Amino acid sequence: MSLELDVDPNEVAEKLTGRNYISWSAISTYQACPLRWCFRYVHGLPEAFVSSSLVFGSAIHQAAELHYYELLSGNPAPALDTLLSAYHAAWLERDLASIKFGKDEDINSLSDLAERVLSAFRASPLANPNGQIVGVEEELRGRIVEGCPELLARVDLILDEGSELVVTDLKTAKSRWSQHQAHDSGGQLMLYSELAKELMPGKPIRLQFLVVTKSKSPVVEMRKISIDSARIKRTRSIFWQVWQAMRRGIVYPIPSPMNCPNCPFQKPCRSWQG
Structure with a gap:
């Protein structure tokens, strides 16, 4: 090599x-x-699984990206439901069978967490820089x-x-x-x-x-x-x-x-x- x-x-x-x-x-x-x-x-070996924390982080990134793109375009900040739709869309791009969840964790508990995270993000001064x-x-x-x-x-x-x-x-x-x-x-x-x-x-x-x-x-x-x-x-x-x-x-x-x-x-x- x-x-x-x-x-x-x-x-x-x-x-x-x-x-x-x-x-x-x-x-x-x-x-x-x-x-x-x-x-x-x-x-380039196929990955046996992907950790839920990685998928969660990527989905939150996708929602934040949408938020800032709207501001860049001169539009109002997206509603929470819009950001959650972007979060869920990121999960739909994944094969759920290949995701390795943590202890006491599943897609529903992470969805609840995402709602809290994105609510905190929208309320923070950093959402309107x-x-x-x-x-x-x-x-x-x-x-x-x-x-x-x-x-x-x-x-x-x-x-x-x-x-x-x-x-x-x-x-x-x-x-x-x-x-x-x-x-x-x-x-x-x-x-x-x-x-x-x-x-x-x-x-x-x-x-x-x-x-x-x-x-x-x-x-x-x-x-x-x-x-x-x-x-x-x-x-x-x-x-x-x-x-x-x-x-x-x-x-x-x-x-x-x-x-x-x-x-x-x-x-x-x-x-x-x-």
């Missing part, structure tokens, strides 16, 4: 994964477990690390607040994030900020997470991430190192009691011999 250094990195990525770019999801998957990355991105919405699910792409493929980013929300361009990533979480948790998750936004510079050259950029808790009484909070040149340099280095390992075909499992139970590649992992 090792590929030559003198070939354009985009071409190498396409030969390796069928995509002539790399995503943050691929990078973070490799960091968590290189073998899982290989099964998913290189071999200051400034002008300039991008919803905006796709940004560029080479930010020499010797690596171009990075493809999909940004949930981009705002022009006049003095700043605000890049926002929506997260659903089991519990409220501390600022420390937000900081630890900030590598993704650090790289995205490098791509966002091209949107309005010279304008300062602010990074933030919009975190919605999946709890009995959902909370919607914004967590700012300070742009740190040393952190960007470190994240670029991680990107480069991960890509070199991918390119060389370095894969191995990382057994984890946290990740393995919800891994959809358990069967091929157990039979993998290197």
